[in-house]
Amino acid sequence: RVTLSCVALCGGTHGNELSGIYLVQETLKNKRKGEAMEAVTVVTVISNPRAVQQRVRYTETDLNLTRISTFSLSLSAPVSERTPYEIIRSQELNSLLGPKGSGQAVDLICDLHNTTANMGLCLITYADSDWICLHICKHLHHLLICCFVFLVFHSVYNPYSKYLSVCHGAMEIGPQPHGVIRSNIFTAMQEAVHLMLDWVRLFNSGTQFDEGSVDVYTMVKNIDYPRDPYTHNITAAVHPELQDRDFCLLYPGDPIFLSFSGEILRYKGKEPLYPFFINECAYYEKGVALLLARKSKVKIPAIQCSRA
Amino acid sequence: RVTLSCVALCGGTHGNELSGIYLVQETLKNKRKGEAMEAVTVVTVISNPRAVQQRVRYTETDLNLTRISTFSLSLSAPVSERTPYEIIRSQELNSLLGPKGSGQAVDLICDLHNTTANMGLCLITYADSDWICLHICKHLHHLLICCFVFLVFHSVYNPYSKYLSVCHGAMEIGPQPHGVIRSNIFTAMQEAVHLMLDWVRLFNSGTQFDEGSVDVYTMVKNIDYPRDPYTHNITAAVHPELQDRDFCLLYPGDPIFLSFSGEILRYKGKEPLYPFFINECAYYEKGVALLLARKSKVKIPAIQCSRA
Numbered sequence: 001r002v003t004l005s006c007v008a009l010c011g012g013t014h015g016n017e018l019s020g021i022y023l024v025q026e027t028l029k030n031k032r033k034g035e036a037m038e039a040v041t042v043v044t045v046i047s048n049p050r051a052v053q054q055r056v057r058y059t060e061t062d063l064n065l066t067r068i069s070t071f072s073l074s075l076s077a078p079v080s081e082r083t084p085y086e087i088i089r090s091q092e093l094n095s096l097l098g099p100k101g102s103g104q105a106v107d108l109i110c111d112l113h114n115t116t117a118n119m120g121l122c123l124i125t126y127a128d129s130d131w132i133c134l135h136i137c138k139h140l141h142h143l144l145i146c147c148f149v150f151l152v153f154h155s156v157y158n159p160y161s162k163y164l165s166v167c168h169g170a171m172e173i174g175p176q177p178h179g180v181i182r183s184n185i186f187t188a189m190q191e192a193v194h195l196m197l198d199w200v201r202l203f204n205s206g207t208q209f210d211e212g213s214v215d216v217y218t219m220v221k222n223i224d225y226p227r228d229p230y231t232h233n234i235t236a237a238v239h240p241e242l243q244d245r246d247f248c249l250l251y252p253g254d255p256i257f258l259s260f261s262g263e264i265l266r267y268k269g270k271e272p273l274y275p276f277f278i279n280e281c282a283y284y285e286k287g288v289a290l291l292l293a294r295k296s297k298v299k300i301p302a303i304q305c306s307r308a
Numbered sequence: 309r310v311t312l313s314c315v316a317l318c319g320g321t322h323g324n325e326l327s328g329i330y331l332v333q334e335t336l337k338n339k340r341k342g343e344a345m346e347a348v349t350v351v352t353v354i355s356n357p358r359a360v361q362q363r364v365r366y367t368e369t370d371l372n373l374t375r376i377s378t379f380s381l382s383l384s385a386p387v388s389e390r391t392p393y394e395i396i397r398s399q400e401l402n403s404l405l406g407p408k409g410s411g412q413a414v415d416l417i418c419d420l421h422n423t424t425a426n427m428g429l430c431l432i433t434y435a436d437s438d439w440i441c442l443h444i445c446k447h448l449h450h451l452l453i454c455c456f457v458f459l460v461f462h463s464v465y466n467p468y469s470k471y472l473s474v475c476h477g478a479m480e481i482g483p484q485p486h487g488v489i490r491s492n493i494f495t496a497m498q499e500a501v502h503l504m505l506d507w508v509r510l511f512n513s514g515t516q517f518d519e520g521s522v523d524v525y526t527m528v529k530n531i532d533y534p535r536d537p538y539t540h541n542i543t544a545a546v547h548p549e550l551q552d553r554d555f556c557l558l559y560p561g562d563p564i565f566l567s568f569s570g571e572i573l574r575y576k577g578k579e580p581l582y583p584f585f586i587n588e589c590a591y592y593e594k595g596v597a598l599l600l601a602r603k604s605k606v607k608i609p610a611i612q613c614s615r616a
Contacts, residue, residue, distance in 0.1 A: 025541065026568040055592075116485045177424045177485030179589040183545035183566045233333065237491035258491045260334040281487040284363075 003204040003305050004107040004132070008043045008097050009193065011112045013063050014282070015051025016178040019189045020112025020171075026190075039201045043106060047093060050085055055179055057282055060084035064113075108132065108168070110196060112189065115174035116281040118244040121192055124170040133169045134216075134300045135209050139199040140192055171196075175244070178281050208304040217247070217274055217293035224287040226257055226265060235259055238279045238289060246276045250292070257289070311512040311613050312415040312440070316351045316405050317501065319420045321371050322590070323359025324486040327497045328420025328479075334498075347509045351414060355401060358393055363487055365590055368392035372421075416440065416476070418504060420497060423482035424589040426552040429500055432478040441477045442524075442608045443517050447507040448500055483552070486589050516612040525555070525582055525601035532595040534565055534573060543567055546587045546597060554584045558600070565597070 009027060011020030024044045031042070046052055048063050061084040079088055098105045123140070125133040171192060176185045203209070225234040236257035237243075242250070250256075251272045257265040273292040277283060317335060319328030332352045339350070354360055356371050369392045387396055406413045431448070433441040479500060484493045511517070533542040544565035545551075550558070558564075559580045565573040581600040585591060 022542075022545075022568050029569075116488050175485075177483075177488070177589055179486065179592070180424050180587055181542070181545045182551060182587070183548045184551070186545055186568065187548075187566075234330075234489070237330075237489045237494055240491045240495075243490060243492070258495075260330050260494065261337075279488055279490070281485055284487070 004040065004200050005204065006041045006043060006106040007108045007110065007197065007200055008045055008106040009110050009112070010045045010047045012049065012052040013047040013111055014057045014113065014178075015048050015053070015059075016055050016057055017112075017114035017176075018179070018181040019114050019173060019176065019186050021046065021052055022181060022186060023112060023189055023193065027193075039204045040197060042197065043097070045093070045096065047111070048086065048089060050089075057178070058086055061086045063089065108200065110193065111168070111170040112193075113170055113172045114176045114178065114185065115172055115277060116177055117246050117276065117278050118175045119172060119246045119276055120174070121188055122172040122276075124172055126168070130169075131300055131303050132203075134214050134298065135203075135303055136169070136196050136199050138212055138214050138300065139209075140195050141214065203303075203305055206305060208302060211300060211302040213297045213299050215295055216298045217276065217295050220273055220292050220294050222288045222291045223256065225284070225289045226259065234284070235261075236263075236265060239264065242275065242290075243279060246278050247274050249273070250275045312348065312508045313512065314349045314351060314414040315416045315418065315505065315508055316353055316414040317418050317420070318353045318355045320357065320360040321355040321419055322365045322421065322486075323356050323361070323367075324363050324365055325420075325422035325484075326487070326489040327422050327481060327484065327494050329354065329360055330489060330494060331420060331497055331501065335501075347512045348505060350505065351405070353401070353404065355419070356394065356397060358397075365486070366394055369394045371397065416508065418501065419476070419478040420501075421478055421480045422484045422486065422493065423480055423585060424485055425554050425584065425586050426483045427480060427554045427584055428482070429496055430480040430584075432480055434476070438477075439608055439611055440511075442522050442606065443511075443611055444477070444504050444507050446520055446522050446608065447517075448503050449522065511611075511613055514613060516610060519608060519610040521605045521607050523603055524606045525584065525603050528581055528600050528602050530596045530599045531564065533592070533597045534567065542592070543569075544571075544573060547572065550583065550598075551587060554586050555582050557581070558583045 009024055011022075011024035013020075015021075024046060027042065028044045031044070048058065051058050051063075063086045077083070077087070079091070097109065121140070123133060123137050171189065173185055173189050173192075176182050226236045227233060228235050236259035239255040239258045241255050249272050250267050252267055252269055254267045255264050256267050259265065269292070271294075274295055275290045275292055277288070278290045280288070283289070317332055319330075319332035321328075323329075332354060335350065336352045339352070356366065359366050359371075371394045385391070385395070387399070405417065429448075431441060431445050479497065481493055481497050481500075484490050534544045535541060536543050544567035547563040547566045549563050557580050558575050558577075560575055560577055562575045563572050564575050567573065577600070579602075582603055583598045583600055585596070586598045588596070591597070
């Protein structure tokens with residue numbers, strides 16, 4: 001790759017995750033005021049404007065969780081009256097940010113998200129060999145933005161990576177209730193985006209970034225809430241000793257749930273793992289109370305843009 | 309009044325406020341197991357089952373905020389195809405818990421709510437001469453359930469009081485994101501409901517409750533988020549120094565908002581007041597960033613049920 005000349009900043013992929021939406025609107029306002037001759041072009045996008053307007057995660061199908069296979073198909077599928085809005089929107093986004101594999105595609109996508117879980121500031125990427133994302137992670141980590149972690153999902157839905165053959169990271173920050181904006185969370189996201197863009201400018205100007213390593217949390221499995229077998233209603237909440245302790249090692253035998261009748265349910269796995277997305281609002285409907293990850297150190301090579 | 313022989317416990321008036329919903333379901337389960345010969349009959353109700361199923365606050369109109377005038381009208385209004393679901397449901401609730409003014413009406417309604425604001429456990433009542441509610445408040449306070457406060461709204465929408473000529477209190481507890489259940493919040497609500505029912509049992513058994521006083525917060529006004537005059541989008545979040553400081557005195561000149569461009573906006577009132585419902589999710593659409601209250605001490609008389 002020559003340079004990362006064009007970065008897309010996407011807010012509102014989920015319409016009730018407000019930090020990214022207001023950050024994109026604010027960035028757009030400042031762009032109008034000037035900032036010519038930038039070393040990087042920032043494209044701002046509200047990914048799911050209809051969901052944003054309604055303050056809901058999605059209107060018909062989750063833009064984020066449209067599975068790769070479905071999504072890949074949907075990019076070329078003919079549109080009918082029954083096509084869900086989010087599928088149509090994904091085709092628009094493909095035109096706007098791609099098209100996939102074309103020379104006009106943006107070079108880096110930063111997709112802004114919130115979570116109700118106490119996860120601090122996380123970058124989510126979809127391959128542990130995405131050196132650009134891993135170097136950005138290292139850059140953010142060095143500048144000590146609150147709790148910073150990095151996740152790799154191996155088996156994940158990723159709409160954007162299907163448009164584009166470029167780097168893509170989701171920035172996830174919490175805790176913040178969906179439908180609410182908290183100033184401290186907004187500021188943290190704003191700082192992280194500024195730092196990310198600083199890194200891109202340095203990269204584009206020819207700076208060499210040394211080799212190093214970053215801690216990576218790789219998803220292993222998920223755990224659902226205990227449920228009533230007949231009604232499928234949940235019968236327990238996340239245990240107070242686990243609630244808000246994202247990325248704190250969970251040992252076999254540790255409490256995970258406290259049932260509404262007062263019974264403690266414990267972690268039955270054999271291996272200590274790192275819980276995250278603990279009690280995320282949007283995952284109730286997906287049958288996920290928390291995800292569990294293994295932590296590892298990933299070596300990243302030195303990197304420098306190769307000017308043409 | 310003779311006794312409070314029948315108490316209604318209502319969850320899910322807002323379908324995404326989960327503590328009350330699961331508490332009502334759990335209470336119902338335990339009732340099935342027995343508990344005959346009780347000194348008080350507890351009726352459990354899911355107020356807005358359709359909203360509960362969809363995990364939304366309401367489906368067509370807010371069951372809670374249907375204004376008294378509209379609501380009073382709606383109880384007798386003929387139902388058409390265009391009647392909002394919540395109006396139809398309010399008529400069903402009137403039959404179930406009332407009818408208003410009839411001998412079959414329940415004696416006390418406890419309506420269970422959550423808020424995203426850091427309000428702790430609050431009782432909301434609608435008159436500062438509701439001695440039953442004020443004595444219950446005192447009872448809960450003495451048993452030291454976390455942060456306990458008591459609010460009186462003077463100009464408030466109150467669906468239930470229109471059915472019934474009896475005491476009605478809303479129990480409001482937070483912080484909890486809507487659509488999420490937190491174990492500590494559930495447990496606090498469960499304890500408060502148990503204590504309230506204990507008080508009712510004592511009352512029904514003829515116990516005299518001494519005179520005393522309680523701190524009452526009376527709503528004075530509300531403040532909206534700063535908004536863009538053209539788009540009506542909010543342009544600032546609650547200031548980090550105010551966020552989560554419900555019921556901490558706000559002085560003239562104190563920061564209230566931090567705009568997305570970094571500007572501090574201050575409280576311009578002349579009188580120090582107590583903020584509450586700070587940054588409540590459901591109030592964005594109502595144009596309310598926080599409410600402000602005056603605190604006073606209300607004297608309550610000794611009370612004892614007069615057995616017939």
